[in-house]
Amino acid sequence: MNTSVAVKDLTLNFGASTVLKKMNLDVQEGEFIVLLGPSGCGKSTLLNCIAGLLEINEGEVWIKGKNVTWDEPSDRGIGMVFQSYALYPQMTVRGNLSFGLKIAGTSKDEIEKRVARAAEILQIGPLLDRKPGALSGGQRQRVAIGRALVRDVDVFLFDEPLSNLDAKLRSELRVELKRLHNRLQNTMIYVTHDQIEALTLADRIAIMRGGIIQQLAPPQEVYNRPVNLFVAGFIGSPGMNMLNGAVVDGGKSFQVGGTKVSLAGYDGGTNIDRSKAILGLRPEHLLIHHEPEPGMTIPALVELDEPMGADSLVWMECEGHQLSVRVPVENRPTAGTTVHLKVEIHKASVFDAESELRI
Amino acid sequence: MKRPNPLFRNMSARIALTPMIFIVLVVFIGSTIWTVASSFTNIKTLPIFTPREFYDAWVGFAQYERLWNTPRWITSIKNLAIYGILFSGFAFIIGFFLAVLMDQKIRAEGVFRTIYLYPFALSFIVTGKVWAWIMNPAFGLEKTVRDLGWASFNFDWLTNREMSIYAVVIAGLWQGSGLVMALMLAGLRGIDDEIWRASRVDGIPKWRTYLQIVVPMMRPVMITIFVIVASGSVRVYDLVLALTQGGPGNSSQVPSMYIYEKLFVGALAQGTAASSILLLATGIILIPWIIVEFGKKNRG
């Protein structure tokens, strides 16, 4: 597989603060990579740098084997889709789609061909002669994608394209985007703060924080083996349960309050004791047992539960922590009872409390 | 690959902004420097440019001394003060008063606003001419009222040395108070409706709400309006020209008339000195305002 887009030691300063610090990223051909993170983490900034809309201070941007660091956006072989669609309001849909091609001097026939192809793929044929003002949000976003499609480029950049849509439309278009990627097999770099979009769409996710990529890995790995506390807390809804404690017994057990849990079967390296550690358990990796199993279960007091359709989220108090456990709705325990939670240790993550790294 | 010279970035934008930059440097900055510098020389009809010429013609503050010893200049400054204070003050009061009336959800608001504002669309010359006619002693207001029976009614302001400047104030108010009203109304409309609801629940009568709650809230708008009105009244020229020609005699002379005469009738340095005084006056009005405005921006 070839590298489609590469960012090398990219640094960007805004005044006195450094927004992106010596960033490195390699995107493979045909890959769908998602830049995910909270606001201000620099994901949009990075995308705009790749697009050439922002000037960088240090480093290089390579697209398709060419150094495009000083090239204009339109010369980089990219198409871009914006959060607010950014359609030219005075032009028809057809006009919007063909604007860039006209500037590039493409022949009329070629323009017609490409517009027709984009219209067919995105199902916007009947809209071609309307103006953006007469379109719904979902239609506008398709036209915005169409504008990138007609450019016949290999790399598509998406800047939070679904954030302006309501929940239902968002999930519909999410599926459409996945279908589109399957069909076109283009390289797509996608920015979002919504982890659901990231988990469902990405081949790899780059989680960013403070201008630094925390972890770059396929969704399942990010979910199951988060590289640090931040990633663990960011991915997954409802969030991962965090238990403060220590690694003891030569790395064989985790002590939380008065309970010890065996670390046998843990997917990671724990040979040394650590006096301050955190055990991370996702709500679905805790099973309710009614009998204690020493070394395998933790006692917890049931407080309340939140029924969510098929599952229920049960909140419990355990050794001074609040835990949430996902339970099928018919098996909800009653409030006030003490249960014993079996820990699926091979799905858990242990973090060093100071470095916040996964052990 | 060599890094492109930053100077060539945004070439089109730099080219496009050349007119503005040229105008700022040559006209705005250049003129101001020339005017102030010339006010310290003794040039009469020919402008000078080189440092050498300035050195030769330097007379220090002599022009300014002469200025303040000229009765006509003193009169014009006095008139400016009278006009400025009266015009600004009454425009404020009338404008605010009308704006409050208009704020009462009246019908035909558009009609009234059109009536109050149309004088602003007229030239100062037009305004001056029409008021000159109305205040005409022989045929105008004075004659009409006398014909109605009030034989000793006097409205000879246009021919009365004491009153001529006040005639200018009346005409100026007619032209400009509509603008103040429009601006005040915009400011009033910017007041959150909830303030009104709260004061009504509290039982505060409307007029008190206006005076004690709304007016303090409108302070920034009021200051802006004041700056506009005041700096506008410093420039009054056309109106005086059309209404009284500065007369009778020199009784309604204003600084801008004095300056115009001096500049184009062989007393350049005097004219520039007078202009510099106006510049100073404007600066005194403006600088505190600018400091407050920019101070706010830096803090916010």
Next chain:
Amino acid sequence: MAMSSASAINPSGAKPQPFFAPGRVLIYTLLIVTSIYYLIPLYVMIITSLKDLTMIREGNIFVPTLRPTFDAWIKAWSAACTGLNCTGLAPGFWNSVFITVPSVIVSIAVASISGYSLANWPFKLAEWCFTILLVGSFIPYQVFLYPLVIITREMGIYSTLYAVIFVHTVFGLPILTLLFRNYFASLPEELFKAARVDGAGFWRIFFQVIAPMSLPIFTVAVILQVTGIWNDFLFGVIYAGPTNYPMTVQLNNIVNSLQGVKEYNVEMAATILTGLVPLSIYFLSGKYFVRGIAAGAVKG
């Protein structure tokens, strides 16, 4: 708590309001009375222009004539004496047109492109110049009067239409550039980014993307400029040259240099004619006019 006495009315539904509630009557009365102050000059202008000289002498300026005639209008247009010529205001009208139209076009073109550059492609020098421009707009124009004579002379255009067009552009630049810059800055930034990704450059983005979206602000700018430039007096007198004097100058000269009897009806007709263009624009554009002066007045 006092209870209402013997009346057995149960409040239900909407509270009955007397048609002439005292508060509203007062408000409307005040509004109407003040309207009279504003309307009288217009009224007087019109009826005077429709009289002949005997009616003026014998009549009353507030009483209209029963036998209106347009003779004064015709004379004002084609035969009134201004200075040495007795060709009426018609030449002045056309001069005003030849001054106003190009001045409006040039000043708006320069200001809109400058505003666009500042909003979307800023660089340090430009920002500084713009700030100086804004500050400079408060400087009394007297400071620039003579230097502009020098500058236009050096450019070879003094005493021609080009000079007055240049001067109007210079003085319109601060307000208009501010207007355009603020408007363009409020347009969605992503539109601009999309156009850059499409490969559009500086000029293309302006003409094909930004300008078509900006009709409202261009309208406001045109109204502001047409009114201000048409009504101008001083710049026309100083820079345009005697053959190009605008209507306002001619109007001023009619009254000041009449041989023989003062023809007040002609004078008033001439006044109306001069005010006709800006007044019509005002009455036709209503909302945009108010938006224009409000925008012009609220600096920064």
